[in-house]
Amino acid sequence: MSDKVRVYEIAEEAGASSSDVIAKAKDLNIELKSAQSAVSYEDAEEIANYIMTGKSSKLQKKEPVKVKKAAVKKVIEETKVEATETKVEEKVVDTKVEKKTTVKKVGISKPKPVETEVSPKEDIVEAKKAPEEKVEKEAESAKKVDDADLEVPKIKKIIPKRRGLKIVKKKKPREVEAPKVEFNTPVAGAPKKQMKSLSEILGNNNEEKKDLAEVKSKPKKEKKKTNVRAQDHGKRLDVHRKTPDEFSNSTDSILGEEVFLLDLGLADKSKLLEEPKPQNQNKQSRSSRPAAFGNRPQGLKRGKRKKRFKRAEEEVEITDVTIPEECRVYEFAEACGKTASEVISVLFGLGMLVTKNDFLKQDELEILGEEFGIEVTVRDALEDVNYVEEYADEDIDETNYVTRPPVVTIMGHVDHGKTSLLDKIRSAKVASGEAGGITQHISAYTVDQNGQKITFVDTPGHAAFSAMRSRGADVTDIIIIVVAADDGVKPQTEEVISHAKASGCPIIVAVNKIDKESANMDMVKAQMAEREMTPVDWGGDVEFIGVSALNGTGIDDLLENILIQSEMLELKADPTAKVKGAVVESLLEKGRGPVATIIVQNGTLKVGDNIVCDTTYGRVKAITNDQGKPVKELGLSETGNVLGLNDVPVSGAVMVAQDSEKEAREIATTRAEHARAKELSKSTKVTLEEMSGLIAEGKIKQLPVIIKADVGGSLEAIKGSLEKIANEEVKVKVIHAAVGGITESDLVLAGASEGCIILGFNVRPTGSVKSKAKADGVTINTYTIIYDLLDDVKDALSGMMSAVIREENTGQAEVRDTFVVPKVGTVAGCLVTDGKVIRGGHARIIRDGVVTYTGKISSLKRFKDDAKEVANGYECGIMFDKFNDIKVGDFIETFIQIEEKVSIDD
Numbered sequence: 070m071s072d073k074v075r076v077y078e079i080a081e082e083a084g085a086s087s088s089d090v091i092a093k094a095k096d097l098n099i100e101l102k103s104a105q106s107a108v109s110y111e112d113a114e115e116i117a118n119y120i121m122t123g124k125s126s127k128l129q130k131k132e133p134v135k136v137k138k139a140a141v142k143k144v145i146e147e148t149k150v151e152a153t154e155t156k157v158e159e160k161v162v163d164t165k166v167e168k169k170t171t172v173k174k175v176g177i178s179k180p181k182p183v184e185t186e187v188s189p190k191e192d193i194v195e196a197k198k199a200p201e202e203k204v205e206k207e208a209e210s211a212k213k214v215d216d217a218d219l220e221v222p223k224i225k226k227i228i229p230k231r232r233g234l235k236i237v238k239k240k241k242p243r244e245v246e247a248p249k250v251e252f253n254t255p256v257a258g259a260p261k262k263q264m265k266s267l268s269e270i271l272g273n274n275n276e277e278k279k280d281l282a283e284v285k286s287k288p289k290k291e292k293k294k295t296n297v298r299a300q301d302h303g304k305r306l307d308v309h310r311k312t313p314d315e316f317s318n319s320t321d322s323i324l325g326e327e328v329f330l331l332d333l334g335l336a337d338k339s340k341l342l343e344e345p346k347p348q349n350q351n352k353q354s355r356s357s358r359p360a361a362f363g364n365r366p367q368g369l370k371r372g373k374r375k376k377r378f379k380r381a382e383e384e385v386e387i388t389d390v391t392i393p394e395e396c397r398v399y400e401f402a403e404a405c406g407k408t409a410s411e412v413i414s415v416l417f418g419l420g421m422l423v424t425k426n427d428f429l430k431q432d433e434l435e436i437l438g439e440e441f442g443i444e445v446t447v448r449d450a451l452e453d454v455n456y457v458e459e460y461a462d463e464d465i466d467e468t469n470y471v472t473r474p475p476v477v478t479i480m481g482h483v484d485h486g487k488t489s490l491l492d493k494i495r496s497a498k499v500a501s502g503e504a505g506g507i508t509q510h511i512s513a514y515t516v517d518q519n520g521q522k523i524t525f526v527d528t529p530g531h532a533a534f535s536a537m538r539s540r541g542a543d544v545t546d547i548i549i550i551v552v553a554a555d556d557g558v559k560p561q562t563e564e565v566i567s568h569a570k571a572s573g574c575p576i577i578v579a580v581n582k583i584d585k586e587s588a589n590m591d592m593v594k595a596q597m598a599e600r601e602m603t604p605v606d607w608g609g610d611v612e613f614i615g616v617s618a619l620n621g622t623g624i625d626d627l628l629e630n631i632l633i634q635s636e637m638l639e640l641k642a643d644p645t646a647k648v649k650g651a652v653v654e655s656l657l658e659k660g661r662g663p664v665a666t667i668i669v670q671n672g673t674l675k676v677g678d679n680i681v682c683d684t685t686y687g688r689v690k691a692i693t694n695d696q697g698k699p700v701k702e703l704g705l706s707e708t709g710n711v712l713g714l715n716d717v718p719v720s721g722a723v724m725v726a727q728d729s730e731k732e733a734r735e736i737a738t739t740r741a742e743h744a745r746a747k748e749l750s751k752s753t754k755v756t757l758e759e760m761s762g763l764i765a766e767g768k769i770k771q772l773p774v775i776i777k778a779d780v781g782g783s784l785e786a787i788k789g790s791l792e793k794i795a796n797e798e799v800k801v802k803v804i805h806a807a808v809g810g811i812t813e814s815d816l817v818l819a820g821a822s823e824g825c826i827i828l829g830f831n832v833r834p835t836g837s838v839k840s841k842a843k844a845d846g847v848t849i850n851t852y853t854i855i856y857d858l859l860d861d862v863k864d865a866l867s868g869m870m871s872a873v874i875r876e877e878n879t880g881q882a883e884v885r886d887t888f889v890v891p892k893v894g895t896v897a898g899c900l901v902t903d904g905k906v907i908r909g910g911h912a913r914i915i916r917d918g919v920v921t922y923t924g925k926i927s928s929l930k931r932f933k934d935d936a937k938e939v940a941n942g943y944e945c946g947i948m949f950d951k952f953n954d955i956k957v958g959d960f961i962e963t964f965i966q967i968e969e970k971v972s973i974d975d
């Protein structure tokens with residue numbers, strides 16, 4: 070039953086009624102009684118085709134077909150179970166020329182004939198095994214009968230009409246893929262198997278000659294195409310209801326032959342056995358596809374290809390690169406077509422340890438360029454937002470030029486009177502109001518001298534002055550170096566001279582405190598001349614003005630000199646130009662926000678201007694002049710506090726007005742982002758020497774600190790000073806330095822670094838911060854005087870330094886005689902010639918002026934008694950611990966070791 074198809078199924082597939090099917094079947098001489106009647110597949114197909122096309126081969130040769138078909142069918146059913154591979158193959162080969170024959174043979178080749186009708190086929194099988202003429206003949210005749218039965222030519226004509234007929238089960242691509250296995254593996258329950266092969270055949274017919282490879286490669290797709298229903302019913306015919314177009318457009322000629330062979334289930338055999346070729350070809354073509362890319366196996370193709378391309382890229386010789394100023398190792402490597410490790414190893418070879426994320430310095434870039442033979446051009450990363458350069462490039466209209474007041478910076482050694490002098494000049498006693506009388510932040514003031522203005526900038530130190538210059542804020546026109554007449558040139562004075570000279574500004578030396586009795590003008594002049602600061606009256610070019618900040622002596626003289634210098638400098642600027650200035654001080658004021666003290670260098674700064682100060686920007690909300698009075702604008706070389714910036718700018722930032730706030734914002738934010746990125750990626754690289762030094766220790770000890778200060782100037786000064794307090798053993802490591810109060814985040818930061826202390830200058834922790842610091846055990850030290858802060862840090866560093874062991878000689882004795890005591894050793898009979906000899910103390914034996922031994926005295930006797938010490942002029946017996954080579958004439962020097970604490974200043 071399983072290989073039969075019922076009438077109603079045929080009706081369903083053919084789109085007709087069961088009675089139509091029965092009637093049509095009758096035309097074909099197939100007797101069917103009811104919708105439940107069953108027919109063979111072949112008949113079912115015939116009927117279905119007949120219904121759909123109105124044609125059938127059976128119309129002509131009804132009876133023989135019917136009989137033979139049935140016979141053949143049975144044979145197939147029963148013999149497939151034991152089909153042998155050898156036979157199948159043999160026969161396929163034999164029948165390649167004539168497919169029909171092949172079909173027959175295979176069909177017949179089943180070894181176990183069950184019914185009498187099948188006997189000829191069995192004969193053939195036997196004949197194959199043991200060829201006998203007779204049997205062969207029989208076989209031949211059997212073949213002929215079969216061939217005739219099938220009526221090949223007629224079926225050929227039908228081919229096109231068969232399209233659209235599909236057998237559900239065939240849609241199992243797996244089976245199509247491995248035809249041999251299917252055919253050669255006998256499986257019990259053969260009907261199913263038979264169904265499969267049959268359906269395959271049908272499928273192939275209907276699907277044009279869609280290569281098996283395709284079926285294989287898209288098994289799922291294929292499955293989808295088929296409407297599989299009633300799976301238990303394995304033998305259902307499924308007629309695809311294709312549109313007429315589909316039918317008419319199909320190519321049937323090739324299919325025809327195969328459709329033809331299907332009844333015997335051999336068409337697919339032959340086909341499938343032929344198919345492997347295309348399959349193989351397909352496989353080959355798959356593997357040969359990569360051949361187009363270089364004959365590589367597909368799996369390896371990608372990687373290799375990539376590599377190959379990469380290599381090709383590398384081969385392109387790069388002779389010059391343009392890189393941004395801030396360039397990381399890997400970026401440089403990329404630009405040069407090298408690997409990061411190549412770059413790292415070159416630098417490593419030169420003793421520089423870098424990681425691929427480190428920024429390269431100018432010298433490193435030069436080395437790398439030379440090493441790789443590449444010309445390296447450095448491009449400014451902030452090129453597009455270099456507002457200072459842009460300003461400089463703008464057209465200058467000299468017609469509006471006017472003489473501008475000079476900007477003077479006063480520098481000098483601590484306590485030589487800078488602030489006092491400035492105060493005197495301004496006729497205001499601000500020094501007394503300052504904590505400790507020390508200048509702790511940069512401030513700027515403008516004074517009037519006989520109708521001519523002079524702007525003074527008071528700095529907390531020359532380091533801050535240079536830091537400002539390095540940021541491009543070259544505001545100073547003239548430098549005054551203050552030297553106390555009674556103190557002369559001091560270390561800081563020397564540093565100031567270097568900074569002043571480096572700036573290229575004209576220098577005037579103010580010899581202060583000439584009111585003092587101990588004042589010695591000539592001494593100062595001589596000391597300065599030694600440092601290439603020769604006074605004009607000594608034939609040099611430096612003016613020396615004697616002044617007293619205390620009583621005002623020489624002040625006018627000094628101011629006049631400044632004006633003369635200024636005149637010589639021909640300082641000019643355009644008050645109508647777009648404003649440019651410099652930030653000399655900045656702070657965050659509660660209730661007012663960021664406040665910047667600005668000196669105007671060109672143009673006029675007005676309320677409402679959109680300004681950029683490096684990484685900050687804003688619209689000027691208000692201006693207060695140097696006397697604290699609100700003003701609408703600041704003129705050339707004038708100074709004042711400006712409100713309206715979005716953040717606290719750094720001291721030394723150049724201020725330039727922009728046409729719009731948007732423009733200002735864009736420049737500042739881009740610069741801020743860049744600065745932030747730079748800060749985050751700050752290199753931690755150390756040289757090999759430094760590394761080995763670090764390893765050889767824990768010698769290097771660091772005191773991690775966080776500095777918080779009220780204003781930027783003080784912060785700079787403290788940071789600069791702290792970083793200088795270091796020797797080969799200890800140093801300060803500034804983890805974080807910022808303007809503003811101490812916050813909880815500072816505590817978190819401090820907690821993250823062992824031993825970190827927070828140094829606050831003119832700031833104090835409040836409420837929660839204070840209690841959290843206590844709870845977290847974070848030390849916060851606050852100061853109002855910079856020196857106190859520095860002293861504390863020095864003390865802390867000194868405490869970290871190793872103690873020094875000092876030797877102190879106690880006395881000397883001369884060996885006058887030696888005695889050997891058996892089992893004890895040599896006793897030196899000595900006379901103490903200096904100081905005293907101490908028992909248990911250290912001693913060295915000096916022979917002919919050379920130290921021959923250093924050890925400990927084990928026994929000291931005066932006559933026969935042990936003595937603690939023996940004083941000068943007395944005789945004694947001395948024995949050494951494990952040393953007996955003492956000779957007459959040797960000197961024994963005794964000493965003690967004293968451990969001493971050292972301070973950072975030592």
Ligand SMILES: Nc1nc2c(ncn2[C@@H]2O[C@H](COP(=O)(O)OP(=O)(O)OP(=O)(O)O)[C@@H](O)[C@H]2O)c(=O)[nH]1
Binds near residue numbers: 481488508584
């Ligand atoms: N006799 C005398 N004392 C002076 C004179 N100028 C300054 N002093 C004193 O010297 C000390 C230091 O003066 P400052 O003006 O604070 O010195 P400074 O160089 O500004 O010091 P720092 O701000 O700490 O760098 C003060 O006690 C002043 O009173 C002077 O012309 N004559």
